Amino acid sequence: AQKITQTQPGMFVQEKEAVTLDCTYDTSDPSYGLFWYKQPSSGEMIFLIYQGSYDQQNATEGRYSLNFQKARKSANLVISASQLGDSAMYFCAMFRGLGGAQKLVFGQGTRLTINP
């Protein structure tokens, strides 16, 4: 079965510092996809970044990058130059199989607080 583990329930970071949010996953399927979503206090779920298991390079989207270490089964999110608006819950998620959109399994989330 698929499983996503986020070991940091909460993190506090100074504004402008880089932050790494940890995510490890467990699957026996060679084909899978990994996502990060941001959920601010307003409640919406915002897609940040996607990494496919066969992608050769780490995914990047603006200040977000995904540190994909396949052998270690980790998919950490790196946010460079953090901003106050980055304060939110962050969820790592995965699906198994690459035949199209599939159901996502989510981790429990990490609450990130950016201090001024």
Add this chain to the structure above:
Amino acid sequence: DAGVIQSPRHEVTEMGQEVTLRCKPISGHDYLFWYRQTMMRGLELLIYFNNNVPIDDSGMPEDRFSAKMPNASFSTLKIQPSEPRDSAVYFCASSSIYEQYFGPGTRLTVT
């Protein structure tokens, strides 16, 4: 595009009443997902559709829950009868390939 649209945004109802949640996916997306988020259980997939056909409903908690997608631009999630333990935020999401885009959610409170 307006994104995924959900209505109502908030719903307060009494135990035993029927509740209908509505979703309009992003135009052109052929996958639609219904999720539920609670503090205890986190985010859980309830059901998903591909081209209006239900593909996996294994996450639907019990027979009180039903979902339909009569056309490519509309889906409903119905709870009948509702119970206090159904209180949660219900998200609809849509996708064309891999990335799933979520609606703003419906916060349901059953008293």
